[in-house]
Amino acid sequence: MKRVGVLALQGGWAAHLRALSDVGCEPVEVRRADQVDALDGLVLPGGESTTHLLLVERFGLRPALDAFVASDRPVLCTCAGLILAAKAVHHPDQPSFGWLDVDVARNAWGRQVHSFEAHADGDDLPLLFIRAPRLERVGPDVEVTARFEGEPVMVRQGNLVGASFHPELTPDRRVHRALFG
Numbered sequence: 001m002k003r004v005g006v007l008a009l010q011g012g013w014a015a016h017l018r019a020l021s022d023v024g025c026e027p028v029e030v031r032r033a034d035q036v037d038a039l040d041g042l043v044l045p046g047g048e049s050t051t052h053l054l055l056v057e058r059f060g061l062r063p064a065l066d067a068f069v070a071s072d073r074p075v076l077c078t079c080a081g082l083i084l085a086a087k088a089v090h091h092p093d094q095p096s097f098g099w100l101d102v103d104v105a106r107n108a109w110g111r112q113v114h115s116f117e118a119h120a121d122g123d124d125l126p127l128l129f130i131r132a133p134r135l136e137r138v139g140p141d142v143e144v145t146a147r148f149e150g151e152p153v154m155v156r157q158g159n160l161v162g163a164s165f166h167p168e169l170t171p172d173r174r175v176h177r178a179l180f181g
């Protein structure tokens, strides 16, 4: 059974644990750097990205996370996780890890309503947005795997998948299954 970690410092990590169980993985709550290398996959959940950055720094997790991404094992970054993984972050500007060659604007889908549910263009994949980041730039080596109203909302680059929505909060398990199932 694959052991997949969810960064459990803050935010929406609990629903990812359930989604991982649903696709037959053993979910692991990750709070320490020494837990990371033993995992088969990793999830950076939603939440508040500024707080995430501070806690990753405080708990000394950054080198272990960087090494995990470089090891080519699957990593899912949702919402605030996508903000952490991006190359550049705007609205407001904020440091990030630069794993994924995209630029994001924070809270950019939130102008319509704070949260809303929709479906991906040409698909029945449910999209739940909670003050979600917008993908402002997608690099040439990044594949767009879902769009909403023509705009990218899920991307893949090598072992990394980034989603601006919350696949863990809807019953559809395709996103978790594709990466970790």
Ligand code: GLN
Residues within 6 Å of the ligand: 045, 046, 047, 048, 049, 050, 078, 079, 080, 081, 083, 106, 107, 130, 131, 132, 133
């Ligand atoms: N608005 C949050 C941020 O900028 C992300 C929202 C979420 O993860 N649901 O960090």
